[in-house]
Amino acid sequence: MENSSYLVVYLGILLALLSVATFFVVRQVWVTRRVEVTLSDLQTKVSQQKGNALEYYELGSLLLDKKLFAQASTYLKKALKELPDDEVENSVLVHNALGYAYFAQEQFDLAIRQYNEALKIRPDYVTALNNLAHSYERKQLMPQALETYEKSLAAEPTNATAQRRAESLRKRLA
Template sequence: MQDNLLLLYLSLLVLLLAGAGFFLFRQIWKTRSKENRISKLQKLAKNKEATAKDYYELASLYLDKKLYVQATKILQQALKFKDIEPENRALIYNAMGYAYFTQEQSDLAIRQYKEAIKLYPEYVVALNNLANAYEQKKLIAQAIEVYEEALQYEPENKTAKRQLERLNKRFVKEPKTEEKTSKE
C-alpha cells in the first residue's frame, strides 16, 4: 500500500515536471521566434528593403518588449511611405500615440491619436486611447466626449462604456430635483 502511494506521488511529480517543462519550452520557442522575426525585420530595415508593413510589425514587436523609444523611431520610418492606405496610416499613428503615452508624453500621444482619428474617424481603439490620454491630463470633459463618440461607432464597446460610466459617476453631478411644496 505504501509503495502504491509512493508510486502515485512520483507519477504526479513527473506529470507536474513534464507540464512545467512543456510550458517552459513553449515560452522559449515563442521568445526565440519573436527574436528571429525582429532580427529579420531589422535586417530588412537596415538594407532599405523594408515595407511600411515591415516597419509597423517591427515597431509592434518593440512595443511588446517595452522598447518605446525604438518603436517610435521605427513608426516614424513607416510614416515616410507615401502609398499607405489611410486606415493603415491610422494604425501607425495610434501605435505611435501609445508609445508616447507609455513614456508619459501625453501631449504627443494626443496629437498622434488625433491624426489617427482624422484619417479613420470610426477607429474606436484610437478614440478610446485619446479619451484615456485626456483622462491622464485631467481633461475630463474631453474624455467623456470622446468616449461618447466611440460608443456612437461601437455601442457595445466595453472599454468606452466602463470608463464613461466611471467618469460620469465620479465627475458629473446629478441635477438636483426641486421639491414642490404646496400650500393648502
C-alpha cells in the same frame, strides 16, 4: 501496499504537472526566440537598405512589445513616410501605434495628435477612441475623456473598458 499506491499516484500527478510546466516553458522560449530572430532580421535589413512601410511597422510593433518606445516611434514615423497614398486605411494602425509609443513616454499631446489622425481616417476605430480618452484622462481633461469614451461606446456598446471608465468619469464629474 496502500502507501505505495499513494506514492505512485502522487508521483504520476507530479510528473504530469512537471510535463505541463515544461511544455509551457519550452513554448514560451520558442516564441521569444522567434520574435528575437524576426526583430534582428528586420533591424539588419533596414540598416542595410531602405525598408518598406510594412517592415518599419513590424519593427516598430516589435519594439513596442519590448517596451523600447523611443526606438519604436522612430520606425513608426518611417512607416508613415513610406506608406503609399493608396493605403490610407493601413495608416490608421500606424498612427494608433505611434500614439501608444508617445503615450508610453508620457508625451500625451503627441499621442493625442496621433490618435486624432487615426480617427480622421476611421472615426469608429474603437481602440484609438479608447486610447485617446485615456490620454485625455492622463492630461486631466476629464470632460473630453468622458465624451470620447461615449463615442467609443456608440461604436461598440459592449466595450468593457469604455463602459468602466465612462462610469467612473461620470461619478467624478457629477
